[in-house]
Amino acid sequence: MYKVLVSDPISDMGIQMLYDATDVEVVKQSGLSEDELIAIIGDYDALLVRSQTKVTEKIMSAGTRLKVIGRAGVGVDNIDLEAATKRGIIVINAPDGNTIATCELTFAMMMSTARMIPQAYKKTVGGEWDRKFIGVELRNKTLGILGMGRIGSEVAKRAKVFGMEVIGYDPFLTEERAEKIGVKLGTVNEIVAQADFITVHTPLTPETRHLISKPQFDIMKKGMRLINCARGGIIDEMAMVEAIEQGIVAGAAFDVFEVEPPQQDHPFLNNPKVIVTPHLGASTIEAQENVAIDVSEEVLHILRNEPFKNAVNLPPVPANVLNILQPYFGLGEKIGSILGQIAQGAVYEIVVNYAGDLIDVDTSPLTRYIVKGVFEKQLEGLNIVNAMHLAKSRDVNIVVQKSNTSNSFTNLVTVTVKTKQEEKTLAGTLLAGYGERIVRIDQYPVDFAAEGNLLLISHNDKPGIIGRVGTLLGTNNVNIATMQVGRKVIGGSAIMVLTIDKSAPSNVLDELSEQAEIVNVRALTV
Ligand SMILES: NC(=O)c1ccc[n+]([C@@H]2O[C@H](COP(=O)([O-])OP(=O)(O)OC[C@H]3O[C@@H](n4cnc5c(N)ncnc54)[C@H](O)[C@@H]3O)[C@@H](O)[C@H]2O)c1
Ligand SMILES: O=C(O)[C@H](O)COP(=O)(O)O
Secondary structure (H helix, E strand, O other): OEEEEEOOOOOOOOOHHHHHOOOEEEEEOOOOOHHHHHHHHHHOOEEEEOOOOOEOHHHHHHOOOOOEEEEOOOOOOOEOHHHHHHHOOEEEEOOOOOHHHHHHHHHHHHHHHHHOHHHHHHHHHOOOOOOOOOOOOOOOOEEEEEOOOHHHHHHHHHHHHOOOEEEEEOOOOOHHHHHHOOOEEOOHHHHHHHOOEEEEOOOOOOOOOOOEOHHHHHHOOOOEEEEEOOOOOOEOHHHHHHHHHOOOEEEEEEOOOOOOOOOOOOOOOOOOOEEEOOOOOOOOHHHHHHHHHHHHHHHHHHHOOOOOOOEOOOOOOOHHHHHHHHHHHHHHHHHHHHHHHHOOOOEEEEEEEEEEHHHHOOOHHHHHHHHHHHHOOOOOOOOOOOHHHHHHHOOOEEEEEEEOOOOOOOEEEEEEEEEOOOEEEEEEEEEOOOEEEEEEEOOEEEEEOOOOEEEEEEEEOOOOHHHHHHHHHHHOOOOEEEEEEEEOOOOOEEEEEEEEOOOOOHHHHHHHHHOOOEEEEEEEEO
8 A cells, every 4th residue: 555645635536446446555644844844754655845845855865665756747846856866856846737827827917917807906905095096007017037847838828818929038939839829039138238127047056046126127228017926036035125216126925935834924925016925926726726736646656666857856758758768678677687786796887788779869768777777676766767867876887889780570679788707798679469579688589578586597418418408397386388499500509598487496597597507597687
């Protein structure tokens, strides 16, 4: 039974599939301190959070069963990603579910600051009938958008409908895409100098911290308005207070703060030009359901060892590349696993050669599966998130090659594992109608599906050996399911690959090894 702890308020409707899963137990406990979480996290396989829970290294060290941290939302700045990666904890988020909610809040904030709705409301409910709130229209104004990802692009679309001119900056925004969504491209400073409204939609990173600060306020149009529904700290709060005093900023709307919640004496809170909300961007029924559904699906996949997407601590794989690579993940892991079990000594290098169909795509996700396979029987807590990290931290050199020769296979993955004692090589392919096949062990051509208990017997190609092996296993009640012999030349060295129904006891393996003409016997499970 997998145990999932939900430590922030997450939509019950959205996590219904976790409640429904017969192999999952869900516990909801919000508002726990770090110490309280540390005390209980050891019982859980998965932790589900929003932005309140700070998932620190200490919490992860105590989470000895923790496989996955699911963030029901976009930003993962409350999760120590490096610590998670080191421990092989997969961190997933729900990047799409709250885009529209946050975009719509941004628009509401832009209109509210343009028309001073919260200020007018406050006076009206306070008994005053003050009609001096003269706002500005959005039509024919220039909106500057910094960060043109999911939310920034949606804001741009809506701004166009309102008759605004939109200029945007994003290091990944191409001219073609900008043209498609009707956005002019500009540098940060060009945008800052031209815009009547600016809205930021980047993550908070060392590059975006104080992206708008004193030098930018100095070149802004007088009377401009500023919106931050992304992350506190992208706009320098103190520099903005000064810019308001200087009449540069006529109004600002902030949903997020450098420190949340802001202190009661925070200069925004009593400033009539600044409107504030308590980090409500994603707070719609729809968004909360969406993100909770997305994250629950992924958590289930990860707990059940099924393929998943949206891992934040793994490089993203474009869908078209994933479609090509995914069928090879199992094969790659098996090749790695066999080599890891048969190679004697500490592995110092893994050489992976991709041929055929695989040479045109970025194969690094597949390499991760191979490396994971090599070490899976040796390193506890290893998974595809930390496989490369653990291999590199043990000074294992990973060499990836691509070649045009695939020995007439449509695709071929060849892996060599090097230790001080020996080099072992395995090649595998995906054969239409047959699935995963291992087609070479060292220099010997073979053809078998790597599954279950295997015996690899190196021997000299002499009459009677196959019979003796069969008799010895049969006498010891070890049933042979399949058998393959690979050799280069008649009478030379050869390899026998047997699939057996149960693992062979060590005395049987010893007896096999002592047979004349048998060079070595290696037993493994895949
Ligand atoms: N207020 C809320 O409740 C709320 C809700 C959802 C998202 N957010 C925040 O909004 C932000 C954007 O979310 P999204 O879903 O659009 O993310 P996204 O990843 O789709 O877009 C972010 C964009 O920022 C760009 N970027 C990165 N560095 C930049 C830089 N130096 N200058 C300009 N652009 C840069 C990236 O290229 C990317 O296109 C995130 O920080 C997210 O955490 C806040
Ligand atoms: O990054 C996000 O998704 C937003 O900041 C929403 O955060 P929340 O889930 O705490 O509302």
